[in-house]
Amino acid sequence: MHRAIFLIVIWFLFSSTNAYGQDKQLFAIRSLSQKHPDSALIILKKLHAKAVDEGNTATEGACLHQMGQICYNQGHYAQAIDFYQRADKLFSTLGNKNFLAVNLGEMGVLYYYNKQLGKSRAMYNKALVIYKQNHNLKGQAEIFGNIGHLYEKRRQYDSAFYYQNLALKTYTNANYKQGAAKIYENLGSIYEDLAKFDSAYTCFKHSLQLYREENNEIASIEVINNLGDILRKTGKYKESIVQSHRAMTLAGQTGNIYQLAACSKDLGKTYELINRMDSAYHYAELSRKYSLEIYSIDGVKQTAFLQVLYDIDKKSDEIVRLNNIRKINRIIAFAAVVIGALLIILVIVIFSRQRLKIKDQNALAKQKEAQHELMQLEIKNQQLEEESLKQQLDVKSRELSAHTLNLIKNNQLLEHLRSTLQAMVKEDKRDQKKQMQQVIVQINESFNHEQHWKEFTNAFEQVHQQFFDNIKKHSGELTSTDMRLIALLRINLGSADIATLLGISTDSLRVSRYRLRKKLNIPQGDNLTAFIQSL
Template identity: 20%
Template sequence: MKNKYILLLLFIFPLIGNAQLYTKKQIDSILQEEVSLIRDGKLEDALLLNIDLAEQSAKINYDNGVSIAYIRIANILCMIGRHLESLKYLNLADKKVSVKNDPLLKIRIYSIYGRNYSALKIIKKSIDYFNKGIDLCKKTSPINNRLLSNMYSNKASAFLSTDNKLDSTLIYLHKAIKTKESPFRYAVLANYYLKVKINNDSATSYLNKCKELMQRYDVTEYHKSIILQAQANLYKSTGNYNAAIDYYQQSLDISHQIKKYLEIRLSYKLMSETYELLREEKKSHEYLVKYTQFSDSINNLYKKDLDIIINNFLKEQEDTHQKTENRMSFLFGVSILLSIVIIIVITYYYRKKRLSLITEKEKVIKQKEIESDELKQKINEAFTELTSLAKNNDPSFLVRFQEIYPNVCEELLKINPKLVNTELSLCAMIWLNFSSKDIATYTFVQPKTVQTKKYRLRKKLKIPSDKNIYSWLKGL
C-alpha cells in the first residue's frame, strides 16, 4: 500500500512542477486512496492528502471534490480528537452540500457533527444530528444500510451519557447490527455486556460472532483496536488477567499509532485496574499516573473547544435575532414603552414609601455587615486551627473538622458507610483545598501515594472521572 501511495505522489509531482492542475478524474481517483490510508491507520498521510486535494479541487472549481475533501478532513480530525477544527471544516462542507443534490454526503456530515458533539458531551445536539441522519437515510432510495447502521451505532454511544442509557443504548446497538453486520459492531455490543449489563455469556457469544465475521471482512486499524480491547475486557472479567494485559497492550499500541486519544486514555485506566487485580502495585500506579495526566490534557483540550463552541453558538443566536428584529420591532417598541410607564408608576409609589423605611433599612444593612464580618473571622480562625492540626498530624484533626463542618462527613458516610477515619481525614484535607504535596508533607508519605489514595477514594465515592475531586467534595 505504501509503495502504491509513493507511486501516486510521483505521478502527481511532475504535474505540479509543470504548473498543471489536476483533472476531475485524477482527483476522484486519488480520493479513493484515502480509504486505504484510513484502513491502515495512516491518518496523517490521509489528512495531508485531503488538504492537497481540497486546494487542487478549488483551483479547477470542482465543488464536489472540495466538499468531499472537507468532509474527510473533518472525519479524520474528529477521529484524532481535534473536534473544534473538525467542526470548522464541517461548517465549510455543510454550506456546499444540499440534501437535494447529494443526500449521502449530507448524511456523512450529520454523522460527523453528531460524533464531535458526543465527544464534547453536548449530547442533545449530538442526538439531534444523528436523528437527522437516520431520517435522511430512510428517505434515500435505495437505503444505504452501512450509513444507517453507523448512525444507529453512534447514537447508541451518545445515549451512554444520558439517564436512560441502558435501554436506549441496547436498542440502537441491536438496530445497528440488524441493519448491517460487522465485526466492529459485535465487539461494541460485547463491550456493552461486559461494562454495563455484566453478562459474560452474552459477551462471549458476540465476540465469537465478531471473530467469525473477521474472516470475511476487512477491519480498519481503529476497529481492530476496539475488538482487541473487547477481548481483553472478557479475559479480565473471567480472571485471566495476564491475557487481558497482553490484549490491552496490543490495542494501546494501535491507538498510539493512529492517535486515538480517548482510547489511549481508556487503555491506561483498564491496564491500571488489571495490574491492581494482579497485585502488581508498581505497574498499577504507573498506568494510573499515565491515565490521570492524559485525562487532564484531554479535559483541557475539550474545555477549550467547548468554550469556543459556546461562543459560536451565541453568535449564531445573535445572527438569528438580527434577522427577525425587523418583524419584531413594533412589538418590542410597545413593550419598551409599556415597561417605562410601569417603572415610572412603581418608582413613584416606592419613592414615597422609601423615605419612611430608609433609616430602618440602613440599620438592618449595618447589622448584617457586622454579622458577616464576625462570621468571616470565625471561619478564618477555624481554618487556621485545622491547618495547624493537619501540619502536626494531630489525631484530633478529624474530630475538630467534624465539629466545625459536621455536614461534610455525614454526606460522605451516606454515600459509603464503610469509609474509615484515614479516608475521611483525606477527604477533609481535600475539602480544605490542601494540595497533594501538602497532604503528603502533613501525613509523612510520598506525593505518589497521595495520588493513589485519591484514585481509590474516587472509586469508593463513585466520583465520575471527568469531575474534579476538589469541586465534587465542595459540592456536598
C-alpha cells in the first residue's frame, strides 16, 4: 500500500511542469509528509535534483524549505537547519521576500524548540521586517504569536499576553479565522499555566468555535481535550469526561493516535479523581497501548527516515564527488583549450615576429645598401672635390710661384739698374747726373710696390688658408713687413731671394729674422723657418 501511494505521487509530481503544477506538487508533498515523511523526503530530493538541473532556483529553494520542515517535524534539528539555511541563501538571491520571511519564521521556530531563544528572536525580527514591508498581515500575526511563545517560555507573561493579543488583533484584521483560533488556543494555555481556569476555558471555547467554522476537525480535537482538562482541574468531572470522550471519538474517526493517547490519559486521570478505578485503569492501559503504538510507529518512521537521510547524504556525497570530477574535467578541458589557444597565438606571434624580423632585416639591408651607395657617392664627390681643390691648389701654387719669381726678377733687374746707375753717378758727369738721380728715385719707389705685394698676399692666402690668423695667435706685435717675411719663409725661399724681394741686404735680413724670433717667442736653438713651416 505504501509503495503504491509512493508511485502514484511520483507520477503526479513529475507530470506537472508549469508554475501551477509546481504549487500542486509542493502541496501534495506537504500532505504526504504528515503520514509518510520518508517518502515525501525522497520525492522532494528528486524534485530538488530536477530543479537544480533545470536551473529553477525558486523550486529548488521551496524543496529545501519543505525538506527542512520534514526534518524538523521528525526531530532532526541539525539536518533541518542545514536545509533551511540553504533555502535562505537561494531566496535571498532570488529576492523573493515572502518565501524568505516564511523560511526565517520556520528557522525561528526550530531555534525555539532547540532552546536557542536568542537566535530564535533574531530570525523572528528579520521575518517581521519583511512582512511589514510587504503588508502581509497573516505573516505578521504568526510572528507575533511566536514571539509571545518566547516570552511565555521565559515566564514573562505580561509580554507574552501583549504579543499574543497583538497577533489576535492582526489575524482579525486579516479575517483569518484559523490563525485567530490558534492564538485563542495559545492564550488559553497561558491562562491555564497561571491557574486562571475561567479565562483559559473562555479562550478555548473561542478557539473551538473558530475551528468549527473552518471545519478543522484535527485542530478541534486538541482544543476539546483542553476543555476537558480545564473542567477536570476545576472539579467538573462529568463535563470533563464528556469533552474527553468527544475528543477521543473525533481522534478515532481521523486516526489520530497521538490525540487518542492524550484523551485516554486525561480520562484515566478524571476517573481516578472520582474513584472509578476500573475505568481509570482501563483508560490508563489504553493510553499506554496507544503510547506504545506511537513509539512503535515513530520507531519505524524514524528508522525509515534515517535510512532515507543516510541514502540522501550518501547520494549527496556521490553527487558532490561526481560534480567535483565534472568540475575538474571541465577545468582540465578549459585549461587544454586555453593552452591550445595560447599555443596557437604563440605560433602566430612567433611567425608574425619572424616575418617582421625578416621584413626589418630586408629593410635594414636595403637601408644599408642605400647608405653604402650614398657613402660611395659622397666619397666620389669628396674625391672630386679634393681633386678640384688639389687642382686649384696647384694652380694657386703655380700662381704664387709665378708671382714670387716675377717679384724676384723684377727686384733683381731693379737692383742691377740701381747698381749701374749708382756707378754712373759716382763718375760725376754733370750732364747726366741729374737725370740719373731721377731714375734712381723711380727705381727705389718700384722696390716696394704695393700692388705686387697685394697680388702675392692674395695668392698666398688662397694656398695657405688661415695661416696669418694662426701666426697672429703667437704674437700681437707683428707688422706688415714681419708678415711679408713670414710669408716668404713659409714658401721656403732662400735668404738671398728674400733679401732681394724685401729690398734689403742680407745683414738687414739677418737682423729682421732675429727680431721676428723674439716677437714669436721662439726658444734659442729652434729653427725659425721650421717653426713657421709647422704652422
